[in-house]
Amino acid sequence: AQKITQTQPGMFVQEKEAVTLDCTYDTSDPSYGLFWYKQPSSGEMIFLIYQGSYDQQNATEGRYSLNFQKARKSANLVISASQLGDSAMYFCAMREGSRDDKIIFGKGTRLHILP
Amino acid sequence: DAGVTQSPTHLIKTRGQHVTLRCSPISGHKSVSWYQQVLGQGPQFIFQYYEKEERGRGNFPDRFSARQFPNYSSELNVNALLLGDSALYLCASSVLAGLYEQYFGPGTRLTVT
Numbered sequence: 001a002q003k004i005t006q007t008q009p010g011m012f013v014q015e016k017e018a019v020t021l022d023c024t025y026d027t028s029d030p031s032y033g034l035f036w037y038k039q040p041s042s043g044e045m046i047f048l049i050y051q052g053s054y055d056q057q058n059a060t061e062g063r064y065s066l067n068f069q070k071a072r073k074s075a076n077l078v079i080s081a082s083q084l085g086d087s088a089m090y091f092c093a094m095r096e097g098s099r100d101d102k103i104i105f106g107k108g109t110r111l112h113i114l115p
Numbered sequence: 116d117a118g119v120t121q122s123p124t125h126l127i128k129t130r131g132q133h134v135t136l137r138c139s140p141i142s143g144h145k146s147v148s149w150y151q152q153v154l155g156q157g158p159q160f161i162f163q164y165y166e167k168e169e170r171g172r173g174n175f176p177d178r179f180s181a182r183q184f185p186n187y188s189s190e191l192n193v194n195a196l197l198l199g200d201s202a203l204y205l206c207a208s209s210v211l212a213g214l215y216e217q218y219f220g221p222g223t224r225l226t227v228t
Contacts, residue, residue, distance in 0.1 A: 105157030
């Protein structure tokens with residue numbers, strides 16, 4: 001079974017609009033972390049935001065927020081006021097437990113911001 | 116401060132050859148992880164090394180091996196290359212094992228012909 005599911009292969013959004021990228025996850029470990037990474041065409045993986053399974057509040061980092069719905073096993077990324085530079089591949093990822101750094105990635109969503 | 120660096124940037128090899136990829140973590144980071152990203156897919160975990168010891172291994176054949184040096188830099192070795200090994204190989208470092216923030220390097224693009 002897929003551990004991380006991103007159902008939107010591609011999205012087109014008008015500049016300055018908000019965008020939500022969907023992510024669902026599957027784990028039986030009570031301790032886990034959820035990540036979002038941005039990968040521009042250059043290939044480098046850029047860390048955006050993190051949510052721990054025990055965190056009570058939804059994580060926010062500038063224009064990025066993570067809509068964490070634990071019961072639904074959902075961790076959607078919300079980007080407010082999108083910019084042309086937001087055009088990239090976005091990956092949702094999960095780390096189970098806290099012993100090692102193994103991160104499981106989804107297949108990604110390609111986001112296109114239109115001027 | 117310099118970020119994670121990887122070398123070479125690009126590499127072309129033929130089937131059956133051997134390849135060595137190198138990674139230098141951010142200064143002060145002791146944990147290095149390797150990922151393989153095939154075109155159109157998300158990265159897949161290959162190895163993690165912390166304090167020169169293997170801490171985690173993904174579902175990759177024994178043709179893949181790695182090591183970490185006393186200065187915390189790392190090498191990923193792949194023997195008997197197959198066409199399917201063509202991918203972007205990403206290295207990530209973190210201060211300690213298990214901390215949430217991993218910083219990725221720009222990757223090495225390996226093409227096997």
